[in-house]
Amino acid sequence: GQTPVFPRILGHEAGGIVESVGEGVTELAPGDHVLPVFTGECKECAHCKSEESNMCDLLRINVDRGVMIGDGQSRFTINGKPIFHFVGTSTFSEYTVIHVGRLAKINPEAPLDKVCILSCGISTGLGATLNVAKPKKGQTVAIFGLGAVGLAAMEGARLSGASRIIGVDLNPAKFEQAKKFGCTDFVNPKDHSKPVH
Numbered sequence: 001g002q003t004p005v006f007p008r009i010l011g012h013e014a015g016g017i018v019e020s021v022g023e024g025v026t027e028l029a030p031g032d033h034v035l036p037v038f039t040g041e042c043k044e045c046a047h048c049k050s051e052e053s054n055m056c057d058l059l060r061i062n063v064d065r066g067v068m069i070g071d072g073q074s075r076f077t078i079n080g081k082p083i084f085h086f087v088g089t090s091t092f093s094e095y096t097v098i099h100v101g102r103l104a105k106i107n108p109e110a111p112l113d114k115v116c117i118l119s120c121g122i123s124t125g126l127g128a129t130l131n132v133a134k135p136k137k138g139q140t141v142a143i144f145g146l147g148a149v150g151l152a153a154m155e156g157a158r159l160s161g162a163s164r165i166i167g168v169d170l171n172p173a174k175f176e177q178a179k180k181f182g183c184t185d186f187v188n189p190k191d192h193s194k195p196v197h
Contacts, residue, residue: 003064005064005065005066005084006084007083008066008090009076009086009090009092010086010092011091011092012036012086012089012091013117014035014036014091015034015035015106015113015116016034016035016036016112017031017033017112018031018033021100022100025100027100028103032105033107033112034105035103035116035118035119036096036098036103036104036119037120038088038102039055039056039059040056040058040060040088040099040103041056042057044058059088059101061087061088062088065085065088066085067082067084067085076093088102121149122148125148125149125151125153125155125156126156127156129141129152129156129157129160130156130159130160133157135157137161137162139162139163141162142165142166142168143165143166143167143168145168146168146171146183150167150169154182157182158182162182163184164184164185165182165183165185166186166187167183168187168188168189170188172188
């Protein structure tokens, strides 16, 4: 459903080190270790102040924008022509320019090549379970798709105390890995000739 704004630098998961900060930025300093997040926080709007939402009025995900919020301009160019941003992060690059509200400062001891998946996959799945679905202890939970986001959602179900966690995926090889995250049952829809309820 994206507006085709091209050329652009894609990518939304990463870990990095702040190279420099813009005027007025006080929350971060050069050398800080950070994770970019494409659903940022201005810390001022009703959503940012709510315990129920993180859909910031200013920095919510916008796949169509392609430019910086402050001045409506791109920070990337090639041969004098703009290259557009992607969800405010553009992480498939050696360097990127990101609004301070889209960066989470992390412990510098955390290995960037491992914690980078916290900037989307892990936080998305875990957050969806713990903050949205909120399963109660002893309940049954089904997780559809056992990739990084699904496994993180499964971990959230396990942490919540779900007694039965059903993993649903077309790849049976994923079941063994899913067991480590609390999966108690596995369903492959391809194994059934009629709908599974």
